Amino acid sequence: MRRLLLAALLSAAAAPAVAQTAPQISVDTMKEVTKTLSSDAFEGRAPGSAGETKTLAYLQEQFQKAGLKPGNKGRWLQDVPLVEITAKNVSALTFTGGKTPLSLAYGPDMVVGTYRVTPHIDVKDSDVVFAGYGIVAPEKGWNDYAGLDVKGKTVIVLINDPDWQTKDLNGPFNGRAMTYYGRWTYKYEEAARQGAAAVIIVHQTEPAAYGWNVVRSSNTGAAHVADATDGHMHDTAAHGWMQLDKARALFASAGKDFDQLAAAARVKGFRPVPLGVKASVSFDNTISKQISHNVVGILPGREAPNEYVLLSAHWDHLGHCTPVNGDGICNGAVDNADGTAALVALAQANAKAGPARRSMVFVALTAEESGLLGSAYYGDNPIYPLSQTVGGANMDALGMYGPAKDVIVVGGGKSELDGYLNAALKRQGRYATPEPTPEKGFYYRSDHFSLAKHGVPMVYFETGQDLVTGGRAAGEAAAKDYEEHRYHAPQDEYDPKWDWRGVEQDVQLYYMIARDLADGTAWPNWVPGDEFRAIRDKSRAGAAR
Incomplete structure (x- = not known):
């Protein structure tokens, strides 16, 4: 077919x-x-x-x-x-204000980093919002951020596209075939455009197409970004991933059902949901700059x-x-x-x-x-x-x-x-x-x-x-x-x-x-x-x- x-x-x-x-x-x-x-x-x-x-x-x-x-x-x-940025002295990612305080350990439970070229990151008592798949696609009439200002807030989003469970290639986001809206890089970029302080992706193995071991190994060492005049200060202060079971615990603490909200996020017209809890995380950065080169020829x-x-x-x-x-x-x-x-x-x-x-x-x-x-x-x-x-x-x-x-x-x-x-x-x-x-x-x-x-x-x-x-x-x-x-x-x-x-x-x-x-x-x-x-x-x- x-x-x-x-x-x-x-x-x-x-x-x-x-x-x-x-x-x-x-x-x-x-x-x-x-x-x-x-x-x-x-x-x-x-x-x-x-x-x-x-x-x-x-x-x-x-x-x-x-x-x-x-x-x-x-x-x-x-x-x-x-620019090479290496996070160190990473604190736990904590959520307070819900039924049960949560503390997620760096590595086993969550990973976090930044594109900002700055020696220290501190996200403190940031309101947490669930923004579905974190997608804004005007050509599809889709906006997971509609009706809510997330400036300074911590956004929780899902990986892949809303129709990733489709068995064929038919759907608003090409069905089984991932679009760029499904990639983790896009989720980070859109959260930054929305002014979020932090964005955390919920890891699920099937839609991510790799296990937590890959997420952990890829996000706990040195990260590289192209240098920028603004030091990437337009990006979120922090970005990362969290384990699925920790996401379920977070939503339960907020009096919400993760699976119900995840299902709702698959439907056009979904609106972001404030969770009524606050997130905090901090870490230091070791920064190293270097010049590399592309080689360019023309006929x-x-x-x-x-x-x-x-x-x-x-x-x-x-x-x-x-x-x-x-x-x-x-x-x-x-x-x-x-x-x-x-x-x-x-x-x-x-x-x-x-x-x-x-x-x-x-x-x-x-x-x-x-x-x-x-x-x-x-x-x-x-x-x-x-x-x-x-x-x-x-x-x-x-x-x-x-x-x-x-x-x-x-x-x-x-x-x-x-x-x-x-x-x-x-x-x-x-x-x-x-x-x-x-x-x-x-x-x-x-x-x-x-x-x-x-x-x-x-x-x-x-x-x-x-x-x-x-x-x-x-x-x-x-x-x-x-x-x-x-x-x-x-x-x-x-x-x-x-x-x-x-x-x-x-x-x-x-x-x-x-x-x-x-x-x-x-x-x-x-x-x-x-x-x-x-x-x-x-x-x-x-x-x-």
């Missing part, structure tokens, strides 16, 4: 006016760049490390050799100021040089990490040295083909592993106007599984770029497979999202699993093996025995999509009702014509 639905969406989407043929992509280039970037000499490519210095020098050399021009006003680099367009098509991949990885059998370098060969290598090979192939009608921008991004910070910085501080950026594609962790009959489309049905992907797949005799777990919101977890949230349509797909040799069973086994034994571990290393034929196929797809966009005149948009459509429409309405 999902495959049929996606096929219908793809066939209805905009198709390119110019159909590119698959070019020769240099596998030798991709092998060499991947091998170099993932070598121990680059120390896992952590931002701010000696490995970054080597990576930047190498990528500038490779971009220039491929035929690109410096993409940032004569420079190859875009400075990305980062100027021959007829419309002020219109841009963007291709991206993140160059960073985890650097030094927990040793396994004495090896303490997380080399990130698949994640994402091979994606960066593909970016270089695409630059090489497009330069060889000659200028396209529009300009083509190639960006190797920093700090993806720290929370998409390099792409977020580019989105907030674009070198080329986003209103004039036609669209693009992002490459992350290309799978070394061999040639496949399909690709897995992440975020299928969101934009008219599906038509471009479908046209390119048809030329290869391949097909699109919908992502098997749309409820996990993978579209919002890699660098393309940072452009999408500013309205720029971005396509993203993963290596297919219906392998030419061995079929889907072999593909699923290969993907599982990588995830369980190499992903984010020292074992993600270059292997000279890799079969590059599948990667070559996928990079040819990226070439055709990008070149179709760059040689065309169309401005693909998000489909009507998508959460990014209004942003794009507003951006294009104000664009230079």
Whole structure:
């Protein structure tokens, strides 16, 4: 059913006016760049490390050799100021004023942190409000904050979208498929826009798509944010998560039934509910600032040089990490040295083909592993106007599984770029497979999202699993093996025995999509009702014509 639905969406989407043929992509280039970037000499490519210095020098050399021009006003680099914030001396999160005072311990019961660049956070006796799913979606007539001023208050919200329990993809928020409104990052952002002092998400394993262990490990160490002139003081003072059983206890103390209110929050027209209790939490912050860098190159367009098509991949990885059998370098060969290598090979192939009608921008991004910070910085501080950026594609962790009959489309049905992907797949005799777990919101977890949230349509797909040799069973086994034994571990290393034929196929797809966009005149948009459509429409309405 999902495959049929996606096929219908793809066939209805905009198709390119110019159909590119698959070019020769240099596998030798991709092998060499991947091998170099993932070598121990680059120390896992952590931002701010000696490995970054080597990576930047190498990528500038490779971009220039491929035929690109410096993409940032004569420079190859875009400075990305980062801030590392580590919470310490974290107090319990307490709730008073109800039937029973509650005290939630940091780690087992709750996690908390801040984006504010300040040495101390103190939220004291803040009124607590349950704001359902914490969503404000005017295009859907949905406002979980309607009728209540939450300035200075602590907001409790649910994870995912109101229709996450739907078994199909039909619903006000795309049913089972998560929209950005369901992501924890959005919940934090909207609470800040509403002026809340703090926002706490109730953890539930199924709609979150991960257990409390992931929440705890991801939120009890150093956090990174892009530096900002206001020190992120516009954000909530505190944000975090709480265990489900603690949420139930809190609501009971307030004389409310959690399950009843959670069910009510799934229905359009829900209004926020004051709980009649007060929240307090405090902690200190250790703050460290550093400058990292995006690497930017451009192939100027021959007829419309002020219109841009963007291709991206993140160059960073985890650097030094927990040793396994004495090896303490997380080399990130698949994640994402091979994606960066593909970016270089695409630059090489497009330069060889000659200028396209529009300009083509190639960006190797920093700090993806720290929370998409390099792409977020580019989105907030674009070198080329986003209103004039036609669209693009992002490459992350290309799978070394061999040639496949399909690709897995992440975020299928969101934009008219599906038509471009479908046209390119048809030329290869391949097909699109919908992502098997749309409820996990993978579209919002890699660098393309940072452009999408500013309205720029971005396509993203993963290596297919219906392998030419061995079929889907072999593909699923290969993907599982990588995830369980190499992903984010020292074992993600270059292997000279890799079969590059599948990667070559996928990079040819990226070439055709990008070149179709760059040689065309169309401005693909998000489909009507998508959460990014209004942003794009507003951006294009104000664009230079």
